[in-house]
Structure formats: C-alpha cells, structure tokens
Amino acid sequence: MPRLQVIVWMFLGVLLGPASFVFAQVNTSAISGVVTDESGSVVPNASVTVTQAATGLIRKVETSTSGEYVVPQLGPGRYEVAVQATGFQPATARDVELAIAQRERVDFTLKVGAVTEQVNVSGRAEITETETASLGQLIDRRTVQDLPLNGRNYLTLGALSPGVIPQTSNQGPASFISSTTARPDRSILVGGQRESSTSYLLDGVELRNPRVGDTSVNPSLDAIQEFKIQRNFFPAEFGNSPGIVNVATKAGTNEWHGSAFEYIRNDKFDARNFFSPSPEPFKRNQFGFSAGAPVKKDKLFAFGNYEGLRQRLGVVQRGLYPTQKLLSGDFTGENPIYDPLTFDPATGTRKPFAGNIITPDRINAVAKNFFPYIPTVNGPTVQGANLVGTPVQKLDDNQETIRVDWLISQKHSLFGRQTWQNAPLIPASLVPFGGQLTVSKGWNEVAQLTSSLTSTTVNVFRAYHSYAQLFGQQVTVSSNLAATIGITGVSSTPRNWGVPNVGWQGYSGVGSNGLTQGNTINSYELADTFSWVKGAHSMQFGAEVRQSRMFLDSDNSPRGSFTFNASWTAALDAVTGNPVVGTGQGVADFLLGYPTNMNGAVGTSQTHFRFYTDNFYAQDDWKITRGLTLNYGLRYEYVSPPAAEELSHVFGFDFNTGRQLFPLLGQIRKSIIKPDFKGFAPRLGLAYNPQWAPSWVFRAGAGIYYDQSQLNEVQFTTNSPPTFFQQNFNYTGKGLPPAQFGVNALPVVPVPAIDANYQTPPGTNLFAEEIDGRKPREYMWNGSVQKSIGANWLVEAAYIGSQSRRLSKRYNSSAPAVPGVLYQVVPGTQRFPNLNGMLYSSQAGKGTFHALNMKLERRFSSGFSVLGAYTWSHSIDTDSGGSFGSPNLNPANFQLDRGSSDFDIRNRFVTNVIYELPFGKGKRFMGSSSALANQIVGGWQLNLITVFQSGVNRNVTSPNTSTISFITQRADATGIDSGSSFTTAGGASITPGEGFGSNNRSLYWINPKAFAVTPPLRFGTSGRDLISGPGFWNWDVSLFKNFRVSERVTLQFRAEFFDALNQVRFNPPNMDVSSPFFGQIQGAQAPRIIQLGLRLQF
Known part of the structure; x- marks a missing residue:
C-alpha cells in the first residue's frame, strides 16, 4: 500500500473514532x-x-x-x-x-x-513505587544521551536493568536472531525469557518482527525521550509478551530544541585484537540532527530527526583449508586412506590406497570443478589455521523520525508520528562468494487521540501501520554455478545461484547451501482505551484489533550441501562393519566424490499469510487504604492462525495415515493450525507503603502472560513437497558407496501434482507444524522490597520466578526408536519409513526461571547519578528456541535435553555513573571563575558503564552418524574432568583456562580428552549445554567537555572509551569434538575502542 494511502487510512480511522480528542x-x-x-x-x-x-x-x-x-x-x-x-x-x-x-x-x-x-x-517525586507491583527500570533522557554507547544503540542501555541480558556479541547467548539477521544489536532478553519473547513498543506501536522476534526499527538516541524495561509483572494493558521495552519519542515544545552531531571511529584509535597482529581495518561515521519547535505556541508542535551510519569493518576470520598437496590426491603423512571400491563383503574390509595417494584418474570431475572456490593455501598451520584474513563487512544505515503534536484545545489534541529505517548489511567472507547479505527495512506510522470526556474519564484512540522487511540471503552470482559445477537436484532459480556448500571433517567448509530466510509484514491496528477514576478505583478498559499480512520466504538448501566425514576412505571394522576412528580423510572422500550426507532442494516456499490479533482488557488500581494498593486486571488475547493465500503451498500432516493433507483439496482447514481461544490472562499485584515506615514499600505480583507464537515456524507448512522439494541422504560409510558426484548424487525427481492420489515422494525431508497449536504461556510471579534513603537514593531487592509451558520445540518425529534410557538407535524402526525424516515444530517445550535482583539507584541530583544492579539467576528448559538445525536430540525422551538454557547467565553485575565534575562557575570548586577560566575548568563530565558477567553455556557437538536427520549430535563424555590438565601430542603440559596472555601458551578452555566423537548409530552421552564459557568484565568510559556558546546553545566534545582497560573478553571455545580447534578459544571481542564525537545542542 503506498505511503500516502496508509497515512490517509490512519487519520480516517482516527476521525471516525471517539467524538472527543485529546x-x-x-x-x-x-x-x-x-x-x-x-x-x-x-x-x-x-x-x-x-x-x-x-x-x-x-x-x-x-x-x-x-x-x-x-x-x-x-x-x-x-x-x-x-x-x-x-x-x-x-x-x-x-x-x-x-x-x-x-x-x-x-x-x-x-x-x-x-x-x-x-x-x-517540593515537586520532587517519590523514588519508591508505592502504588504498583510492576517491576521495571526507567532509562531517562539524560541516561540515554550521556552514557557511552558503542554504536549508539538504545537497547544496550536496556541491559542496565536487573534481569536483562544483551544480545550484542559472541559472549551473549546462542542467538537465532543474530544468526538470521547478522545483527546482534536488535534484541535483548528480559526476565529469563527467550530473545523472541521481548516486545518493542515505540509510542505504543509494536516493532517486533513476528517471524524472528527482532525489532524492525532501532530508533536514534536523539529521537528517544526515554524508555522503560517492563518485566515479570505489569498491568493488563500490556500483553502478547512476557517482557516489554516501552519507548517514548521526543516531541516539539514551546521552545526550540535540538542537536547536530557526528561520531567518528577508526582503527587508528583502536587496540589490536588478542588474535590479530594489528588492529582490524575499521571506519565508522555516525551523524545526524534533530529539531523540535512550536509551529504555533501552545497549539501546534513539530519534531524531526535524521541519523546516518557508514561502517566498514575488517573481520578477522581464520580457517583451515585443504592444501594443494591434498587436493592433488597426495595424503602422505596423513591418516591412512582406503579405497571404498575395494570393499570385500566376505571379510568386511577395504584395501588401502598405494602410498596413501589418490591417482589423478580417480579424482571426480565434479570435485575438480569446486577447486576454484576453495581458497589457495600453502602456508604453515598456526594454532589450527592456515588461512587468516580480514575481509570487510559493509553497513549503511539511514533513519528518520517526524512527529507532530496538535493541542486543539485544553481537552482535545492529536499526535502523529512516522519513523523509517533502512540498514542493508553486506557480509565479509574469507572464501569466494561467501557470507550472508542481510536486508533490514522498517517503518511505522501512528496517529493517536485522547479525549478528556469529564474530570474522571479519559479516552484514548490510536491507529497505526507498521511495515517490516527482513531477509538473510547467501551471496548470489550472475550464473548458475551449481549447474556449471555439475550438481543436479537443486534450484535453477536465479535468486538461488551461488557456490554449493561443501564441508570436510577436520577442515573449514566452502560455499553455502543458499538458505534464504526472510519476510515482509504489514500490520494495521486500531486500539481504544477508556480510563475512569471512581473513588478509590482507577480503572482502564481497552481493546486492540490488528490485521497483518506476511510474505514468508524459507527456501532451505536450494544450492545443495555436501558433507564428507572420512567414512568412505576409512578402514572398516571386520566385526561391526563401522569405520575405524583414526583412518580416512574427509578431503579424500570429497576427491572421490562420495558424500556422507547430501541435501538439496527445488521449487519455492514463498507464501503470503494473513492473521488477526484481538486483545481486550480491564484493569483496576484500587487504593484500599492510604498505604495499600491492589492492582488487578484481566486480559484476553486471541491470535488467529496464519492462513495462506496460496493454498497449493501449504499442507498439514496426518500422523495416523502418514500422509500430507492439503487445504486445496478440502482435507484440512486453510490455516492448517486450529485456533486457540484460551487466552485469558489474569493479573494480581499488591503494593504496601506502611504509614509507620513511609520509606519502605513491600510489593508482590503474579499473573499469566502469553507470548506470540514465533511465526518462523509457519515455514513448516510450506517447506516441503510438492511445491518445495528437498532431498536429504545420510550414509554410514559401510560397504560400497551408494552415491557419487555427477552420477547419482541428488537425483532429479519429478514432483507430482496435488490430487487425491498424491503420495509424498520417498526419501523426502518433510517439515510439519503441530496442528493443535497453542500460544506459549508464562506463569510469572515476584516479590520485592524497596527502601528510599533520603530524597534520591533507592535500594531494592526482588525475587522473580516463572514457569513456561507450550514453548516452541523441534524434533524429528519420524526418527528410529531409541528404547529406554539407552543411547543406541534401532535402525529400520522409523515411524514413517518412506520419509528420510520429518522435522516437527511442536509446542511441547517447558522451562523454569528463578532470579534474585538487587539494585542501588541514585537519581540525578547535584550533578551525580548512579545505578548498580546485580542479578543471580538460573534458567532451565528443554529447548531454548534456537536456530534451524538444532532440534531436540532424542524425540523419544525430551528429558535428555533438559538442562541450563542457552541464555542462562548465572551472575551479572552492571553499574553506570553520570558525574558532572564539580569545577567551574556555579560548582563546588572554582565557583566564581571568570567566563574565560570557566571555559577551561568548567563543563567537564565523566560517565561510565561497568559490567561483570559469568560465561554462557554451550553444547559439545559431534558429527552426526546416528542416521537420524535434523539433530545436532552431542559428543560422548569420556569420564575425564573437562577442567583437568593434559598433555598434548607434542608433549606440552596444558592446564585449561591458564596462560591466556603468554606467548606460545595454550588457548584451551577445556581438556579435549574429556569428550570423544560419538560412534555411529547412537546418541552422544554428554549433557546439554554442559560447558560454561569464559566470563568477562568490561569498563566503558566517556569524558565530555561542554562549551557554552550562548545561553541556550552548547557545543559538546565527547571522548568515549569502550573496554577502556583493554581487558581481553574471550569468545566461547570451539565445541566441535571433530575440529582440530576443539576446546580452544579461537576469538575475542573487540579490544579497547576510542570514539570521538562533537555535538551541538540547543
């Protein structure tokens, strides 16, 4: 819909709303x-x-x-x-x-x-919250503008609140949003919930992208008046999420106000990364302006803001790639390799290649065609890498906000705002045509009217439109490289052209499977809130009606993906027939053209969906006595299941017959998923401010909260035959290889038409979503105590808890049986033997969360403010809602996956300080300075953010030889303590976690001998998220100098130091037991960074 039509639609909706406006x-x-x-x-x-x-x-x-x-x-x-x-x-x-x-x-x-x-x-408000049990943290205008923020991202400030975890680096929890968007700065985790469970409101407009859960617009700091983190308990007015980031934009006033600014960063100011010999190439410029003014005093006000970002980042990437010697077939000095074509069924063994060399005539032609896309390396291997580079990532971000406020009379007013942002990200890649291009665009418009009907009743009517576009697509080329190389059974659509993915055990892979994940969504909402004060009761009644149309694109593996794990060139055990560990080479398997796993897809999953959201609520804050307030309310939420416009693209699944069901044939409803009408969400809170102890407040609250179902899972109704056909083949390495590049790998299979006789093609990877879909439900409760000290200090202690049910959870519902508590897979017992596997998206996930929050706060007064927050927490679940390809291990026993959440950070302390130095005119020291002296000694300000945080948890993974697709295999635990000392093959004695700063010392975080590759046909014995990575501490500091240009104009110079003490913050270790880097720290976060800025404020 054109932008003008959108604006006209909104204002018509407003004018047709209540008769009185405010x-x-x-x-x-x-x-x-x-x-x-x-x-x-x-x-x-x-x-x-x-x-x-x-x-x-x-x-x-x-x-x-x-x-x-x-x-x-x-x-x-x-x-x-x-x-x-x-x-x-x-x-x-x-x-x-x-x-x-x-x-x-x-x-x-x-x-x-x-x-x-x-x-x-005194107009100074109470610092305690005496009339509500709601938990949250206000981030005010001064905090937004003054604290040092790397990237000027307001969500970074959200992490100053107790119970909030930023998703800003590899030191954060494993992130589906980051892996999908390549932007780790677009989400935070609130109150022990998943990252997709946080709602982002901008002037009441929902910014959350319903597919992945990130914010569609990241407003400029200069457009934000203030924002508040609301968590664990909040009134019935808010819903569709257990955690909320509530942002208010700036507005015009009776006085001109605004700013113009530019911030500069480049590698000339930066320290070098721990793993780099010199600072990575980097340039960043952030610039913009804002202005607010009266169009007509006391009547009409306007505000506008623009901000631009230009960033060029050199990303240090390390890889271990096959040398030219190996690619020529010469494996002398490597693991012994065996010829798979010499398999003798009588003895169950193979013969070795003479001299450990594959002759040129045996090198597969398709494999040769991949050679131009494999980086050329002939240098030595240092710390497990033979190629290190700093390719450049490009980010250009532009955004603007325009707002108008019209005070029609003292009772009637109108407010409208539009915000727009476009931030494409071009990836950095060490290999040719690698990386993911991310397209991120969003805008929204809102018009809001409020009506003061009487002295005790107020009505607010709001209409808004929101648009979000997010696409992550692998880099494409101008020709069909898959066809040129000789790969069949994959997409020929130009948007999917690129280098297919090849991975070798023990080496870094090349190319990509061409995965495209993205969506565009248009949402339109009308909302009305009626407030009524009656005696001791302050009541609110409201309704929200939203219509959304979403375009979903989830083409998975359209280029093809091939894995070579050394099974086909390994020696075979004469008794079991399994490949012998320590023999074979993945690169040798590749040269011969014999994959262990291969998958590819044809067709399209592109589909349009429509769905509706209806919310109704009633809330009462009852002032029972002078010191006792009861907050109670009831909310009802209904979200219709998304219904496809292209009925031929969606299907359901009948578990009784093992057949697909098509709405096109009338076999199942158009939405596939049954509607869930059970959306009642009661809230009850209590705040007690005893008259005998007016500085104390005791609060408690509990309620039921619903989260939106992650619409990423809707792809499970589109990502399968017949419109989208994906083949997947897994081989154990036993006997003779059944498939070879250029011969019968990924055969071209004709896709049948949809009719009553349709049968799912054998060997298909099927994706299905639970038909009895239910909204995720959170039971949340808290108890807290606040104590004010004087007029400006606050101490708070709070316990919060929650229990999560109906969480999104993936597993292979057609996997072979794994009886009892054993880990052994029983071949031939698949539930649906005609399928290779079926990845099933269910609502069977569960979780619990408990936390202790402690906070010390001094609000800004006399040039000084401080906020310190400590959180101890423990989050446990059966699935953390992670990225595609990491569903539960054993579909027969979900308890094997119960463990600490991916986002479980046990200890976190964060503090921030704003301090105007007491020098210069009007200050404690040199208060009578002359104007000239004051320009030198006055106007200085010091600000800092300090973070101490424990590490995040990671799985120890192993190559999947279980024959079950759609799992992330875990490694075997050997019984050796992962923190124990060990001796390397070269005779060096290593103690994990020690010697990180010394030359030629270990970067091992764990003892790699504590885990082993999992044998074929069974699951690994190690627990989920077993290893906790390194924690960190960090200081971000800024120093300002304000120069008074005139009475209302100030020029501010800012010097900001991120990781000011240059403490190394290591990333989690490599957790792939088959990797030569296993157990080692391979990367670190950015070192000390200096940013300079100049602001003109009026």
Missing part, C-alpha cells in the same frame, strides 16, 4: 495523590490542575470524598500540579517529572488561609 504520547502514566489538611483529615472536592510545562497542556480533576485524586493518561515530561480548596491556601508542586509507564504520587497538606497566599511544596 493529546497523548504512550499515555500509560498518571499523577495521583491525596490532599489533607494540617490535622491529617482529607480534603474532598479540592480542585487539582496539572499543567505540562513544555506544551501548556492542562488537565483538571477534583479530589474524591477520601481526598484522593488521579490524573490518568499523561505522557512523560515535566509537570506542575496546583491544588485549590475553599478556606485553604493554594499549593503548587513544580518540576514534577513523570516517566513513561509510571504512576507518580504527589501528596499535598493544605494550610488554612486566604487564597491570595501561595504555598509551594
């Missing part, structure tokens, strides 16, 4: 309080006037018979609260700062006297 942002905040006289008696019917300082917006209410007042549906900002009552002196509280999603309490004690006598009271 001004609002994300109007989820309120000012409340009680008015008493000097004796403590309540004052009813007092007039309370709330005025927003920046725009002149006025709201008037009266106190109830109990002296209480509530002014709901206010946006964040600074307010003045004035109270008048007959027989009393008027009282005014100025500079009341109201944050997003906050209920701020301002009480008044009136004195008897004439109305001409004015009493001013």
Whole structure:
C-alpha cells in the first residue's frame, strides 16, 4: 500500500473514532495523590490542575470524598500540579517529572488561609513505587544521551536493568536472531525469557518482527525521550509478551530544541585484537540532527530527526583449508586412506590406497570443478589455521523520525508520528562468494487521540501501520554455478545461484547451501482505551484489533550441501562393519566424490499469510487504604492462525495415515493450525507503603502472560513437497558407496501434482507444524522490597520466578526408536519409513526461571547519578528456541535435553555513573571563575558503564552418524574432568583456562580428552549445554567537555572509551569434538575502542 494511502487510512480511522480528542504520547502514566489538611483529615472536592510545562497542556480533576485524586493518561515530561480548596491556601508542586509507564504520587497538606497566599511544596517525586507491583527500570533522557554507547544503540542501555541480558556479541547467548539477521544489536532478553519473547513498543506501536522476534526499527538516541524495561509483572494493558521495552519519542515544545552531531571511529584509535597482529581495518561515521519547535505556541508542535551510519569493518576470520598437496590426491603423512571400491563383503574390509595417494584418474570431475572456490593455501598451520584474513563487512544505515503534536484545545489534541529505517548489511567472507547479505527495512506510522470526556474519564484512540522487511540471503552470482559445477537436484532459480556448500571433517567448509530466510509484514491496528477514576478505583478498559499480512520466504538448501566425514576412505571394522576412528580423510572422500550426507532442494516456499490479533482488557488500581494498593486486571488475547493465500503451498500432516493433507483439496482447514481461544490472562499485584515506615514499600505480583507464537515456524507448512522439494541422504560409510558426484548424487525427481492420489515422494525431508497449536504461556510471579534513603537514593531487592509451558520445540518425529534410557538407535524402526525424516515444530517445550535482583539507584541530583544492579539467576528448559538445525536430540525422551538454557547467565553485575565534575562557575570548586577560566575548568563530565558477567553455556557437538536427520549430535563424555590438565601430542603440559596472555601458551578452555566423537548409530552421552564459557568484565568510559556558546546553545566534545582497560573478553571455545580447534578459544571481542564525537545542542 503506498505511503500516502496508509497515512490517509490512519487519520480516517482516527476521525471516525471517539467524538472527543485529546493529546497523548504512550499515555500509560498518571499523577495521583491525596490532599489533607494540617490535622491529617482529607480534603474532598479540592480542585487539582496539572499543567505540562513544555506544551501548556492542562488537565483538571477534583479530589474524591477520601481526598484522593488521579490524573490518568499523561505522557512523560515535566509537570506542575496546583491544588485549590475553599478556606485553604493554594499549593503548587513544580518540576514534577513523570516517566513513561509510571504512576507518580504527589501528596499535598493544605494550610488554612486566604487564597491570595501561595504555598509551594517540593515537586520532587517519590523514588519508591508505592502504588504498583510492576517491576521495571526507567532509562531517562539524560541516561540515554550521556552514557557511552558503542554504536549508539538504545537497547544496550536496556541491559542496565536487573534481569536483562544483551544480545550484542559472541559472549551473549546462542542467538537465532543474530544468526538470521547478522545483527546482534536488535534484541535483548528480559526476565529469563527467550530473545523472541521481548516486545518493542515505540509510542505504543509494536516493532517486533513476528517471524524472528527482532525489532524492525532501532530508533536514534536523539529521537528517544526515554524508555522503560517492563518485566515479570505489569498491568493488563500490556500483553502478547512476557517482557516489554516501552519507548517514548521526543516531541516539539514551546521552545526550540535540538542537536547536530557526528561520531567518528577508526582503527587508528583502536587496540589490536588478542588474535590479530594489528588492529582490524575499521571506519565508522555516525551523524545526524534533530529539531523540535512550536509551529504555533501552545497549539501546534513539530519534531524531526535524521541519523546516518557508514561502517566498514575488517573481520578477522581464520580457517583451515585443504592444501594443494591434498587436493592433488597426495595424503602422505596423513591418516591412512582406503579405497571404498575395494570393499570385500566376505571379510568386511577395504584395501588401502598405494602410498596413501589418490591417482589423478580417480579424482571426480565434479570435485575438480569446486577447486576454484576453495581458497589457495600453502602456508604453515598456526594454532589450527592456515588461512587468516580480514575481509570487510559493509553497513549503511539511514533513519528518520517526524512527529507532530496538535493541542486543539485544553481537552482535545492529536499526535502523529512516522519513523523509517533502512540498514542493508553486506557480509565479509574469507572464501569466494561467501557470507550472508542481510536486508533490514522498517517503518511505522501512528496517529493517536485522547479525549478528556469529564474530570474522571479519559479516552484514548490510536491507529497505526507498521511495515517490516527482513531477509538473510547467501551471496548470489550472475550464473548458475551449481549447474556449471555439475550438481543436479537443486534450484535453477536465479535468486538461488551461488557456490554449493561443501564441508570436510577436520577442515573449514566452502560455499553455502543458499538458505534464504526472510519476510515482509504489514500490520494495521486500531486500539481504544477508556480510563475512569471512581473513588478509590482507577480503572482502564481497552481493546486492540490488528490485521497483518506476511510474505514468508524459507527456501532451505536450494544450492545443495555436501558433507564428507572420512567414512568412505576409512578402514572398516571386520566385526561391526563401522569405520575405524583414526583412518580416512574427509578431503579424500570429497576427491572421490562420495558424500556422507547430501541435501538439496527445488521449487519455492514463498507464501503470503494473513492473521488477526484481538486483545481486550480491564484493569483496576484500587487504593484500599492510604498505604495499600491492589492492582488487578484481566486480559484476553486471541491470535488467529496464519492462513495462506496460496493454498497449493501449504499442507498439514496426518500422523495416523502418514500422509500430507492439503487445504486445496478440502482435507484440512486453510490455516492448517486450529485456533486457540484460551487466552485469558489474569493479573494480581499488591503494593504496601506502611504509614509507620513511609520509606519502605513491600510489593508482590503474579499473573499469566502469553507470548506470540514465533511465526518462523509457519515455514513448516510450506517447506516441503510438492511445491518445495528437498532431498536429504545420510550414509554410514559401510560397504560400497551408494552415491557419487555427477552420477547419482541428488537425483532429479519429478514432483507430482496435488490430487487425491498424491503420495509424498520417498526419501523426502518433510517439515510439519503441530496442528493443535497453542500460544506459549508464562506463569510469572515476584516479590520485592524497596527502601528510599533520603530524597534520591533507592535500594531494592526482588525475587522473580516463572514457569513456561507450550514453548516452541523441534524434533524429528519420524526418527528410529531409541528404547529406554539407552543411547543406541534401532535402525529400520522409523515411524514413517518412506520419509528420510520429518522435522516437527511442536509446542511441547517447558522451562523454569528463578532470579534474585538487587539494585542501588541514585537519581540525578547535584550533578551525580548512579545505578548498580546485580542479578543471580538460573534458567532451565528443554529447548531454548534456537536456530534451524538444532532440534531436540532424542524425540523419544525430551528429558535428555533438559538442562541450563542457552541464555542462562548465572551472575551479572552492571553499574553506570553520570558525574558532572564539580569545577567551574556555579560548582563546588572554582565557583566564581571568570567566563574565560570557566571555559577551561568548567563543563567537564565523566560517565561510565561497568559490567561483570559469568560465561554462557554451550553444547559439545559431534558429527552426526546416528542416521537420524535434523539433530545436532552431542559428543560422548569420556569420564575425564573437562577442567583437568593434559598433555598434548607434542608433549606440552596444558592446564585449561591458564596462560591466556603468554606467548606460545595454550588457548584451551577445556581438556579435549574429556569428550570423544560419538560412534555411529547412537546418541552422544554428554549433557546439554554442559560447558560454561569464559566470563568477562568490561569498563566503558566517556569524558565530555561542554562549551557554552550562548545561553541556550552548547557545543559538546565527547571522548568515549569502550573496554577502556583493554581487558581481553574471550569468545566461547570451539565445541566441535571433530575440529582440530576443539576446546580452544579461537576469538575475542573487540579490544579497547576510542570514539570521538562533537555535538551541538540547543
């Protein structure tokens, strides 16, 4: 839909909404309080006037018979609260700062006297939260603008909150979003939930991409007023997620304000990476401007922002590739290789190649055609790599925000905003035509009206449109290379052209299978909220109706993928017939053209889906006594199952008959999945602020929360025959090889038409989604204690817990039987023997989470603020919702996969400080400096972020020789302590985890002898996520110098130091037991980085 039509649609929807209009942002905040006289008696019917300082917006209410007042549906900002009552002196509280999603309490004690006598009271709000059990952390405007942020990404600040984990590096948890988008800065994990479970709201607009869960727009810091992390318990107004990032944008005011800025980084300022001889090539420029102004004072306001990013990053990549000697067939000095064609059925053995050499006439022609795409290396192998390079990754990011606020009258206002971002990422690759191109684009428009119907009722009506486009596609070329090389049974569509994937055991692979994952989605929403204050009750009733249309593209392996794991050139055990460990070479298997695994696909999975979201809620905050508030509410959520427009592209599966079911033939509903109408989500919270201890607050809350089903799983209804046909073959290496490059590898199979006689072609990899689909459900609870110390200090301790059910979980539902608790696979017992395998997306996952959060906070006052947060937590689940290709190991026993979550970080401490140095005019030291002296000694500011974090968990993996497809095989545990010392083949004594900074010392994190390659036809014996990687600590520091240009204009110079102490932050070790790097740390995060910036602020 063209942009103009979208905007017209939204404003028509608004104008056809409620008859009265008012001004609002994300109007989820309120000012409340009680008015008493000097004796403590309540004052009813007092007039309370709330005025927003920046725009002149006025709201008037009266106190109830109990002296209480509530002014709901206010946006964040600074307010003045004035109270008048007959027989009393008027009282005014100025500079009341109201944050997003906050209920701020301002009480008044009136004195008897004439109305001409004015009493001013402190407008400083209470730092404790006395009227809500909600847990969260406000990140205010000063924090957003002043703290050092590498990349200027606001989500980095979200990790300052207790219970929040950033997804910003290899030191974070294993990330499906990062692997799909190649952008680890587009998501965070909140309150022990999966990364796809976090909702991102921008002025009430949902930014979360429903396919993978990342944010479709990452707004500029200069467009953000403030934001709040809401977790574990929040009112019924919010839903569709157990964790929320709630962002409010800046607006125009009665005064001109804005900024112009540029930040510069390059490798000239940077330290070198621990694994690099010199700093990687790097250049980054971030630049932009913002401006807000009155179009008409007290009536019409405008704000605009633009930010650009240009980044060129040299990425250190290491690989071990076959040498020219090996590619010529000469394996002298390597493992002995055996000729697979000499297999003798009588003895069950093979004969070795003479001299351990494959003669040129035996080298497969298709294998030779791959040679130009294998990096040429003839140098020595150093730390397991014979090729090291720094290819350049390119990122160009542009975004803009435009906002208009119209105060039609003191009761009626209109607000509209549009935000747009486009950030394509071109990959860096060590091999020809490697890497994934990521296309990321998003925009949204919102129009919101609020209606102050009476002094006790307010209505908010909102309409919005959101668009998100995200595609991760392997680099393509201008010709059909697969056909040129000689690969059959793969896609011939130009968008899939490229180098097919080849992998060898013990070496780095080349090419890619051409996996394309992406979607575009358009969503339109109408929402209405009615607020009603009745006595001690502050009630809200709301409804949200959303329609979405999504285009899904999930072509998996359209170029083909071939794995060579040395089985065909290994010696065979005369008794078992299995390949003998320590013999054979994967590269030799490749030269002969005999793969152990191969897969490829033809056709298309591209499909359009439609679905609807309906939410209804009621919420009441009941002020039972002066110090006791009950928060209770009920929410109902319904999300319709996505229904395909191209019915020939989707199917269901009948487990009784083993046949596919097609809506095109009327065999199953169009949506495939049954609707789930059980979406009731009650909330109950309590906040107690005892009058005998007014500095203490005791809070507790519990509720049911639903998460959106990850729409990435919808691909399971499209990614199979007949419209998309994928073949997969696994071989054990026994006997004679059944398939060879250029002969019968990936045969071309005709795809039959859909009719009543359709049969799934044998050997197919089938994908299916659970028909009885249910929304993921979270049971969440918390208890917390807050203590204020003085006016600005807060101490908080909180316990939070949750239990997750119906989580997305993948497994091969056609796998052979694995009886009892044994690990041995029983061949020939597949549930559906005509299938190679069926990857099944179910809702059978479970999880639990427990955490202790402790926080010390000093809000900004007298030039200083600090926030320190410690989290101890433990997350356990049966599946962490990871990337494609890592489903559960044993479909017959899910408990084998129960363990610490991929995102389980046991200990995390983070603190941030903002400190205006006390020098210069008006400060503690040199306060009477001259204007010239003040330009030198005054205006300095120091800011820092410090993080201490324990390591993340990883699986120890092994090549999959179980004959079961769609699993990530785990290695065998040998019984040796993974942290014990060992001796290398060269005689060196190694203690894992020691000697990381010394020359020629080990980079081993674990003893590799603690694990072994899993033998064929069984599962590995090691547990899930068994190894915890290295933790880290980090200091980010910035120093500002502000130069006063005029009374309202400041020029700011910024020097920012990331990892200021240059502490090495190691990545998790290589966990592939078959890799020559197994157990070793192979990479580290960026070292010390210096960024310089210049800002003009007015």
